[in-house]
Amino acid sequence: MEERDAKEELFAKFKGVPSKVRIFSEEGSLEALLPLLPDAIDLSNVVVAFDFDQTLKVLIKGQGIGVRGGEASVRVLQELRARGAHLLVISAASPSVTTGTVLY
Amino acid sequence: MRKEVQKLGLEKIFDVDEFDRNPVWLTIKGWGISDADLDDRRLTKKLIALMLFNSSRLAPDMARLGFSKIRLDEAKGKLFYRLQKEGAGDNSEGDWSAEQFLSRLALQEGEEGVLCPYRTAQTYLQRTAPRRAASTPDRLLLSLRRSPDGQDKDDVGPMKGDEISELLWELLNEAGVDPLLARKKGAPTPYTHRATTTTHSPSLFFS
Numbered sequence: 001m002e003e004r005d006a007k008e009e010l011f012a013k014f015k016g017v018p019s020k021v022r023i024f025s026e027e028g029s030l031e032a033l034l035p036l037l038p039d040a041i042d043l044s045n046v047v048v049a050f051d052f053d054q055t056l057k058v059l060i061k062g063q064g065i066g067v068r069g070g071e072a073s074v075r076v077l078q079e080l081r082a083r084g085a086h087l088l089v090i091s092a093a094s095p096s097v098t099t100g101t102v103l104y
Numbered sequence: 105m106r107k108e109v110q111k112l113g114l115e116k117i118f119d120v121d122e123f124d125r126n127p128v129w130l131t132i133k134g135w136g137i138s139d140a141d142l143d144d145r146r147l148t149k150k151l152i153a154l155m156l157f158n159s160s161r162l163a164p165d166m167a168r169l170g171f172s173k174i175r176l177d178e179a180k181g182k183l184f185y186r187l188q189k190e191g192a193g194d195n196s197e198g199d200w201s202a203e204q205f206l207s208r209l210a211l212q213e214g215e216e217g218v219l220c221p222y223r224t225a226q227t228y229l230q231r232t233a234p235r236r237a238a239s240t241p242d243r244l245l246l247s248l249r250r251s252p253d254g255q256d257k258d259d260v261g262p263m264k265g266d267e268i269s270e271l272l273w274e275l276l277n278e279a280g281v282d283p284l285l286a287r288k289k290g291a292p293t294p295y296t297h298r299a300t301t302t303t304h305s306p307s308l309f310f311s
Contacts, residue, residue, distance in 0.1 A: 067113070067114065
């Protein structure tokens with residue numbers, strides 16, 4: 001009960017903070033993320049969180065494990081970091097070398 | 105995680121701190137070479153740590169390990185286990201994950217296998233077998249808490265997440281590792297890796 005109350009209290013703190021959740025297409029890159037961000041150059045008040053397996057990390061046919069969207073996505077991540085955005089990877093399961101391959 | 109991030113070429117974007125298990129292993133080694141000599145609490149803590157830190161499992165998974173699905177394969181030297189899916193209730197086959205395993209450590213001559221999850225699980229299963237006869241809890245880990253009336257602990261059922269969290273907390277403290285710092289350093293809890301600094305919600309392992 002205490003734990004649940006603590007969680008609810010924590011969630012309440014963030015209630016009202018603008019947030020967006022997007023599921024990107026399998027084929028695209030993270031460039032699709034850019035239109036969702038504020039126009040400001042400084043993104044230090046922005047947190048961008050990614051799932052890892054099957055989101056950032058995907059199995060690319062004929063190439064093995066890679067970043068979803070390849071170099072274009074890496075450029076987006078670099079840009080976000082350069083603009084001060086806080087980039088997080090939040091994964092429900094502890095990632096491992098085998099996680100990606102098992103799911104496929 | 106670090107290897108995976110490196111493999112993807114993202115190491116300059118995501119900083120990954122890794123939890124140093126060595127203080128935990130040193131603490132466990134300090135308890136002696138024989139699992140049979142450990143009291144129930146230490147034996148349970150040791151098994152939890154060995155399974156948790158030697159696998160890709162998360163702390164909350166420990167409460168989902170099913171006893172009936174645990175099996176030690178002597179010939180293969182493997183400890184097989186399955187996890188009950190979140191929210192599952194009727195114990196049907198579909199409620200269980202695919203079988204996974206931890207291997208028995210191959211020992212060099214003279215090594216005692218102090219940190220072998222297979223061997224510790226073997227001792228734990230033997231130790232808890234009489235307690236299971238009474239109520240046959242379907243989980244690997246049995247609670248060490250006494251019943252509310254203070255009577256014997258033979259029938260208090262499976263260990264729940266909060267007790268596992270408490271034991272992990274104790275072990276990390278005994279190892280001189282700040283449990284909150286361990287969370288930041290990527291102990292097996294829901295992972296959060298941050299590009300600029302590594303900051304995590306300081307709450308229990310089972311949050």
